[in-house]
Amino acid sequence: MARRDVLLGITQVDTKLPERQATPGYAMRGASKSMLSSIGELAAAAAKAEKLIEGETVVDINTGLIDRSFVSDRIDDGGDEAFRELLEAIRERGQDSPVLLRPHPTAKGRYQVVFGHRRVRAARVLEKPVRAVVKPLADIDHVIAQGQENSARENLSFIERSMFAGQLLDLGFDRQTIQSSLSVDAPMLTRMLSVTKRVPHVFIKAVGAAKGIGRDRWIELTSLMERPGNQNLASELIESGEFKALESNERFNLLFNALASKGRAARKAIKPRAQATSWSPSDKLVAATIKNAGTGFSLVLKSKDAGKFGAYISANLDVFYRAFREGEAKQTGD
Numbered sequence: 001m002a003r004r005d006v007l008l009g010i011t012q013v014d015t016k017l018p019e020r021q022a023t024p025g026y027a028m029r030g031a032s033k034s035m036l037s038s039i040g041e042l043a044a045a046a047a048k049a050e051k052l053i054e055g056e057t058v059v060d061i062n063t064g065l066i067d068r069s070f071v072s073d074r075i076d077d078g079g080d081e082a083f084r085e086l087l088e089a090i091r092e093r094g095q096d097s098p099v100l101l102r103p104h105p106t107a108k109g110r111y112q113v114v115f116g117h118r119r120v121r122a123a124r125v126l127e128k129p130v131r132a133v134v135k136p137l138a139d140i141d142h143v144i145a146q147g148q149e150n151s152a153r154e155n156l157s158f159i160e161r162s163m164f165a166g167q168l169l170d171l172g173f174d175r176q177t178i179q180s181s182l183s184v185d186a187p188m189l190t191r192m193l194s195v196t197k198r199v200p201h202v203f204i205k206a207v208g209a210a211k212g213i214g215r216d217r218w219i220e221l222t223s224l225m226e227r228p229g230n231q232n233l234a235s236e237l238i239e240s241g242e243f244k245a246l247e248s249n250e251r252f253n254l255l256f257n258a259l260a261s262k263g264r265a266a267r268k269a270i271k272p273r274a275q276a277t278s279w280s281p282s283d284k285l286v287a288a289t290i291k292n293a294g295t296g297f298s299l300v301l302k303s304k305d306a307g308k309f310g311a312y313i314s315a316n317l318d319v320f321y322r323a324f325r326e327g328e329a330k331q332t333g334d
Contacts, residue, residue: 058098060129066111066120067104069146070139071167074117075160075209087122095119098131100149102142114142115149140177143168147181157211158192159204159218165189166196191215198222200231206238207255208248217256224259233262 099116113120114137116130123130137145147164161182168178179189195218196204203225224230237243237258243251279288285305291298301310313320 056133056135058131058133061101061111061132061134062129063120063124065109066101066113066130067107068117069113069115069142071143071146071164071171073146073156073160073164075157075163075205083118083121086118087125090119090122091126095123095131098133100145101132101134102137103134105139112142115146140173143173144177144181147178148183157209157213158215159195159207159213160209162192162196162218163201163204165192169193191219195219195222199225203231203234203238203255206243207252210248210252212249213252217252221252221256221259224256227259227262230259230262233258 097119099119100114101111101116102114104110104112111132111134114135116132120130147168165178165182168181169175175186175189179186182189182192184192192215199218199222225234234255237255238251243254246254277290277292279290280286280303285303286301286309287303287306289300289302299313301307
Protein backbone atom coordinates (compact mmCIF):
# COMPACT_ATOMS: atom_id res chain seq x y z
CA MET A 1 0.00 0.00 0.00
CA ALA A 2 1.24 3.53 -0.68
CA ARG A 3 1.86 4.71 2.85
CA ARG A 4 3.61 7.90 1.74
CA ASP A 5 0.54 9.06 -0.21
CA VAL A 6 -1.80 8.17 2.66
CA LEU A 7 0.24 10.06 5.23
CA LEU A 8 0.70 12.98 2.86
CA GLY A 9 -3.05 13.23 2.44
CA ILE A 10 -3.62 13.13 6.17
CA THR A 11 -1.04 15.78 7.02
CA GLN A 12 -2.36 18.19 4.36
CA VAL A 13 -5.99 18.18 5.56
CA ASP A 14 -7.22 21.07 7.75
CA THR A 15 -4.07 23.12 7.42
CA LYS A 16 -5.71 25.97 9.37
CA LEU A 17 -5.81 23.93 12.57
CA PRO A 18 -3.19 24.75 15.25
CA GLU A 19 0.06 22.91 14.73
CA ARG A 20 0.26 19.72 16.81
CA GLN A 21 3.56 19.07 18.53
CA ALA A 22 4.73 15.48 18.18
CA THR A 23 6.52 13.77 21.01
CA PRO A 24 8.20 10.36 20.87
CA GLY A 25 6.52 7.23 22.19
CA TYR A 26 2.94 6.51 23.10
CA ALA A 27 0.57 9.23 24.29
CA MET A 28 1.08 10.09 27.92
CA ARG A 29 -2.51 9.73 29.13
CA GLY A 30 -5.12 7.00 28.84
CA ALA A 31 -5.01 3.36 27.81
CA SER A 32 -6.45 3.99 24.37
CA LYS A 33 -3.92 6.73 23.68
CA SER A 34 -1.10 4.41 24.64
CA MET A 35 -1.94 2.29 21.60
CA LEU A 36 -1.28 4.87 18.88
CA SER A 37 1.17 7.64 18.10
CA SER A 38 -0.17 10.97 16.94
CA ILE A 39 -0.59 11.76 13.23
CA GLY A 40 2.58 13.86 13.40
CA GLU A 41 4.55 11.01 14.96
CA LEU A 42 3.36 8.55 12.31
CA ALA A 43 4.34 10.94 9.55
CA ALA A 44 7.75 11.59 11.11
CA ALA A 45 8.46 7.88 11.56
CA ALA A 46 7.36 7.15 8.02
CA ALA A 47 9.61 9.91 6.71
CA LYS A 48 12.64 8.51 8.56
CA ALA A 49 12.04 5.02 7.22
CA GLU A 50 11.26 6.03 3.66
CA LYS A 51 14.28 8.33 3.50
CA LEU A 52 16.33 5.16 3.21
CA ILE A 53 14.64 4.24 -0.07
CA GLU A 54 14.10 7.74 -1.46
CA GLY A 55 15.81 8.17 -4.80
CA GLU A 56 17.18 4.60 -4.76
CA THR A 57 16.84 2.19 -7.65
CA VAL A 58 13.83 -0.12 -7.37
CA VAL A 59 14.37 -3.66 -8.64
CA ASP A 60 12.28 -6.82 -8.89
CA ILE A 61 13.52 -9.59 -6.59
CA ASN A 62 12.41 -13.23 -6.61
CA THR A 63 10.80 -13.90 -3.22
CA GLY A 64 12.52 -17.30 -3.10
CA LEU A 65 15.78 -15.43 -2.48
CA ILE A 66 14.43 -13.41 0.45
CA ASP A 67 14.66 -14.31 4.15
CA ARG A 68 12.89 -12.68 7.08
CA SER A 69 14.55 -10.13 9.32
CA PHE A 70 16.56 -11.63 12.17
CA VAL A 71 14.05 -10.02 14.58
CA SER A 72 10.26 -10.33 14.25
CA ASP A 73 7.93 -7.37 14.65
CA ARG A 74 4.59 -9.18 14.45
CA ILE A 75 2.74 -11.92 16.30
CA ASP A 76 1.01 -14.21 13.82
CA ASP A 77 -2.34 -15.25 15.31
CA GLY A 78 -3.72 -16.71 12.09
CA GLY A 79 -6.50 -14.15 11.65
CA ASP A 80 -4.89 -11.20 9.87
CA GLU A 81 -7.73 -9.48 8.04
CA ALA A 82 -5.45 -6.54 7.20
CA PHE A 83 -3.08 -8.90 5.35
CA ARG A 84 -5.94 -10.30 3.28
CA GLU A 85 -6.92 -6.75 2.32
CA LEU A 86 -3.31 -5.98 1.36
CA LEU A 87 -3.14 -9.16 -0.71
CA GLU A 88 -6.27 -8.23 -2.67
CA ALA A 89 -5.02 -4.67 -3.21
CA ILE A 90 -1.70 -5.90 -4.64
CA ARG A 91 -3.53 -8.46 -6.76
CA GLU A 92 -5.74 -5.74 -8.25
CA ARG A 93 -3.41 -2.73 -8.47
CA GLY A 94 0.08 -4.08 -8.00
CA GLN A 95 2.61 -3.16 -5.30
CA ASP A 96 2.54 0.60 -4.79
CA SER A 97 5.62 1.08 -2.57
CA PRO A 98 8.86 -0.90 -2.50
CA VAL A 99 10.18 -2.87 0.44
CA LEU A 100 13.66 -2.42 1.86
CA LEU A 101 16.05 -5.38 1.68
CA ARG A 102 19.70 -5.73 2.55
CA PRO A 103 22.17 -8.29 1.18
CA HIS A 104 22.04 -11.24 3.55
CA PRO A 105 24.97 -10.88 5.99
CA THR A 106 25.86 -14.59 5.94
CA ALA A 107 24.23 -16.14 2.84
CA LYS A 108 25.72 -14.95 -0.45
CA GLY A 109 23.18 -14.24 -3.18
CA ARG A 110 20.28 -13.94 -0.74
CA TYR A 111 18.52 -10.98 0.85
CA GLN A 112 17.06 -10.13 4.23
CA VAL A 113 13.93 -8.05 4.81
CA VAL A 114 14.51 -4.79 6.67
CA PHE A 115 10.90 -3.69 6.36
CA GLY A 116 7.97 -4.73 4.20
CA HIS A 117 7.49 -8.30 5.44
CA ARG A 118 3.79 -8.36 4.57
CA ARG A 119 4.41 -7.08 1.04
CA VAL A 120 7.04 -9.79 0.56
CA ARG A 121 4.60 -12.36 1.92
CA ALA A 122 1.85 -11.13 -0.41
CA ALA A 123 4.16 -11.29 -3.44
CA ARG A 124 5.13 -14.83 -2.42
CA VAL A 125 1.45 -15.87 -2.20
CA LEU A 126 0.76 -14.27 -5.58
CA GLU A 127 3.91 -15.89 -7.02
CA LYS A 128 5.21 -12.52 -8.19
CA PRO A 129 8.59 -10.82 -7.69
CA VAL A 130 8.61 -8.10 -5.07
CA ARG A 131 9.54 -4.51 -5.86
CA ALA A 132 12.45 -3.64 -3.58
CA VAL A 133 15.30 -1.32 -2.78
CA VAL A 134 18.45 -3.24 -1.85
CA LYS A 135 20.78 -1.39 0.50
CA PRO A 136 23.72 -2.65 2.59
CA LEU A 137 22.98 -1.97 6.27
CA ALA A 138 24.71 -2.87 9.50
CA ASP A 139 22.63 -4.71 12.09
CA ILE A 140 22.08 -1.58 14.18
CA ASP A 141 20.88 0.42 11.15
CA HIS A 142 18.69 -2.53 10.16
CA VAL A 143 16.79 -2.65 13.47
CA ILE A 144 16.42 1.13 13.70
CA ALA A 145 14.99 1.29 10.18
CA GLN A 146 12.71 -1.68 10.85
CA GLY A 147 11.49 -0.20 14.12
CA GLN A 148 10.92 3.28 12.71
CA GLU A 149 8.92 1.84 9.84
CA ASN A 150 6.90 -0.02 12.47
CA SER A 151 6.12 3.32 14.14
CA ALA A 152 4.57 4.46 10.87
CA ARG A 153 2.14 1.54 11.07
CA GLU A 154 -0.66 2.22 13.54
CA ASN A 155 -1.85 -1.40 13.39
CA LEU A 156 1.09 -2.79 15.34
CA SER A 157 -0.15 -3.45 18.86
CA PHE A 158 1.48 -2.64 22.18
CA ILE A 159 2.42 -6.27 22.79
CA GLU A 160 3.93 -6.68 19.29
CA ARG A 161 6.12 -3.63 19.82
CA SER A 162 7.04 -4.91 23.29
CA MET A 163 8.03 -8.32 21.93
CA PHE A 164 10.14 -6.59 19.26
CA ALA A 165 11.90 -4.59 22.00
CA GLY A 166 12.48 -7.73 24.06
CA GLN A 167 14.04 -9.56 21.12
CA LEU A 168 16.39 -6.67 20.44
CA LEU A 169 17.48 -6.65 24.09
CA ASP A 170 18.09 -10.42 23.98
CA LEU A 171 20.18 -9.95 20.84
CA GLY A 172 22.47 -7.57 22.72
CA PHE A 173 21.28 -4.19 21.44
CA ASP A 174 21.55 -1.38 23.97
CA ARG A 175 18.49 0.44 25.29
CA GLN A 176 19.28 3.67 23.44
CA THR A 177 19.20 1.81 20.12
CA ILE A 178 15.92 0.12 21.05
CA GLN A 179 14.39 3.46 22.07
CA SER A 180 15.47 4.95 18.73
CA SER A 181 14.05 2.04 16.78
CA LEU A 182 10.64 2.31 18.45
CA SER A 183 10.58 6.09 19.02
CA VAL A 184 9.85 5.62 22.74
CA ASP A 185 11.37 7.14 25.87
CA ALA A 186 13.16 5.24 28.62
CA PRO A 187 10.16 4.86 31.02
CA MET A 188 7.97 3.48 28.23
CA LEU A 189 10.65 1.01 27.17
CA THR A 190 10.95 -0.17 30.78
CA ARG A 191 7.21 -0.85 30.90
CA MET A 192 7.30 -2.71 27.60
CA LEU A 193 10.20 -4.91 28.68
CA SER A 194 8.60 -5.54 32.06
CA VAL A 195 5.55 -7.10 30.41
CA THR A 196 7.54 -9.39 28.13
CA LYS A 197 9.82 -10.48 30.99
CA ARG A 198 7.07 -11.20 33.50
CA VAL A 199 4.45 -12.79 31.25
CA PRO A 200 5.73 -16.11 29.82
CA HIS A 201 5.89 -15.94 26.04
CA VAL A 202 3.70 -19.03 25.67
CA PHE A 203 0.76 -16.99 26.97
CA ILE A 204 1.56 -13.93 24.84
CA LYS A 205 1.72 -16.07 21.70
CA ALA A 206 -1.50 -17.86 22.66
CA VAL A 207 -3.31 -14.53 23.02
CA GLY A 208 -1.83 -13.12 19.80
CA ALA A 209 -1.43 -9.54 18.64
CA ALA A 210 -4.45 -8.24 20.62
CA LYS A 211 -4.56 -5.03 18.60
CA GLY A 212 -7.34 -3.55 20.73
CA ILE A 213 -5.52 -4.08 24.04
CA GLY A 214 -3.29 -1.29 25.30
CA ARG A 215 -0.44 -0.88 27.74
CA ASP A 216 -2.45 -0.56 30.95
CA ARG A 217 -4.42 -3.78 30.44
CA TRP A 218 -1.25 -5.76 29.69
CA ILE A 219 0.37 -4.40 32.85
CA GLU A 220 -2.70 -5.45 34.85
CA LEU A 221 -2.51 -8.93 33.31
CA THR A 222 1.15 -9.09 34.34
CA SER A 223 0.16 -8.66 37.98
CA LEU A 224 -2.58 -11.28 37.68
CA MET A 225 -0.19 -13.80 36.13
CA GLU A 226 2.12 -13.53 39.14
CA ARG A 227 -0.52 -14.58 41.66
CA PRO A 228 -0.07 -18.14 43.02
CA GLY A 229 -1.75 -20.77 40.88
CA ASN A 230 -2.78 -18.40 38.10
CA GLN A 231 -0.21 -19.66 35.58
CA ASN A 232 -1.57 -23.19 36.00
CA LEU A 233 -5.08 -21.88 35.38
CA ALA A 234 -3.84 -19.92 32.35
CA SER A 235 -2.12 -23.02 30.92
CA GLU A 236 -5.37 -24.98 31.09
CA LEU A 237 -7.39 -22.13 29.62
CA ILE A 238 -5.23 -21.50 26.53
CA GLU A 239 -5.57 -25.17 25.56
CA SER A 240 -9.37 -25.09 25.69
CA GLY A 241 -11.51 -25.09 22.57
CA GLU A 242 -13.41 -22.07 23.86
CA PHE A 243 -10.19 -20.02 24.03
CA LYS A 244 -8.87 -21.10 20.63
CA ALA A 245 -12.16 -20.31 18.88
CA LEU A 246 -11.97 -16.62 19.82
CA GLU A 247 -10.21 -13.78 18.04
CA SER A 248 -7.15 -12.25 19.69
CA ASN A 249 -8.77 -9.41 21.67
CA GLU A 250 -11.42 -11.80 22.99
CA ARG A 251 -8.75 -14.34 23.98
CA PHE A 252 -7.02 -11.65 26.04
CA ASN A 253 -10.29 -10.68 27.75
CA LEU A 254 -11.21 -14.29 28.51
CA LEU A 255 -7.79 -14.93 30.07
CA PHE A 256 -7.83 -11.64 32.00
CA ASN A 257 -11.33 -12.19 33.39
CA ALA A 258 -10.63 -15.81 34.35
CA LEU A 259 -7.51 -14.85 36.34
CA ALA A 260 -9.21 -11.85 37.96
CA SER A 261 -12.27 -13.94 38.91
CA LYS A 262 -10.07 -16.60 40.51
CA GLY A 263 -8.49 -13.94 42.68
CA ARG A 264 -11.89 -12.61 43.78
CA ALA A 265 -13.10 -16.13 44.50
CA ALA A 266 -10.00 -16.89 46.57
CA ARG A 267 -10.39 -13.72 48.60
CA LYS A 268 -14.04 -14.55 49.20
CA ALA A 269 -13.15 -18.10 50.24
CA ILE A 270 -10.64 -17.00 52.88
CA LYS A 271 -12.83 -14.25 54.29
CA PRO A 272 -13.74 -15.34 57.85
CA ARG A 273 -17.41 -15.91 58.44
CA ALA A 274 -18.93 -14.10 61.38
CA GLN A 275 -19.32 -16.41 64.36
CA ALA A 276 -22.68 -15.75 66.06
CA THR A 277 -23.24 -16.60 69.73
CA SER A 278 -25.90 -15.61 72.20
CA TRP A 279 -25.90 -14.66 75.87
CA SER A 280 -28.56 -14.02 78.46
CA PRO A 281 -28.38 -13.54 82.28
CA SER A 282 -30.31 -15.75 84.68
CA ASP A 283 -33.12 -13.19 85.09
CA LYS A 284 -33.71 -13.15 81.32
CA LEU A 285 -34.27 -9.38 81.35
CA VAL A 286 -31.81 -8.86 78.50
CA ALA A 287 -30.55 -10.99 75.59
CA ALA A 288 -27.41 -10.46 73.53
CA THR A 289 -26.45 -11.68 70.05
CA ILE A 290 -22.70 -11.54 69.46
CA LYS A 291 -20.97 -11.77 66.05
CA ASN A 292 -17.20 -11.95 65.76
CA ALA A 293 -15.75 -11.74 62.21
CA GLY A 294 -12.16 -11.26 63.33
CA THR A 295 -11.78 -7.75 62.01
CA GLY A 296 -15.30 -6.78 63.07
CA PHE A 297 -17.37 -7.37 66.22
CA SER A 298 -21.02 -6.62 66.90
CA LEU A 299 -23.16 -6.86 70.04
CA VAL A 300 -26.93 -6.58 69.69
CA LEU A 301 -29.06 -6.30 72.86
CA LYS A 302 -32.76 -7.06 73.00
CA SER A 303 -35.55 -7.50 75.57
CA LYS A 304 -36.74 -5.34 78.46
CA ASP A 305 -33.50 -3.88 79.85
CA ALA A 306 -31.59 -3.81 76.53
CA GLY A 307 -31.54 -0.01 76.30
CA LYS A 308 -30.44 0.57 79.87
CA PHE A 309 -27.78 -2.14 79.76
CA GLY A 310 -26.47 -0.85 76.42
CA ALA A 311 -26.20 2.67 77.84
CA TYR A 312 -24.32 1.31 80.85
CA ILE A 313 -21.86 -0.54 78.58
CA SER A 314 -21.31 2.57 76.46
CA ALA A 315 -20.68 4.74 79.53
CA ASN A 316 -18.07 2.29 80.86
CA LEU A 317 -16.16 1.45 77.66
CA ASP A 318 -13.04 3.18 78.98
CA VAL A 319 -13.16 1.01 82.12
CA PHE A 320 -13.72 -2.19 80.17
CA TYR A 321 -10.95 -1.37 77.69
CA ARG A 322 -8.46 -0.56 80.46
CA ALA A 323 -9.27 -3.87 82.17
CA PHE A 324 -8.83 -5.65 78.80
CA ARG A 325 -5.39 -4.12 78.22
CA GLU A 326 -4.27 -4.94 81.76
CA GLY A 327 -5.34 -8.54 81.31
CA GLU A 328 -3.46 -8.75 78.00
CA ALA A 329 -0.31 -7.36 79.66
CA LYS A 330 -0.45 -9.95 82.43
CA GLN A 331 -0.79 -12.78 79.89
CA THR A 332 2.25 -11.64 77.90
CA GLY A 333 4.29 -10.88 81.01
CA ASP A 334 4.79 -7.18 80.16
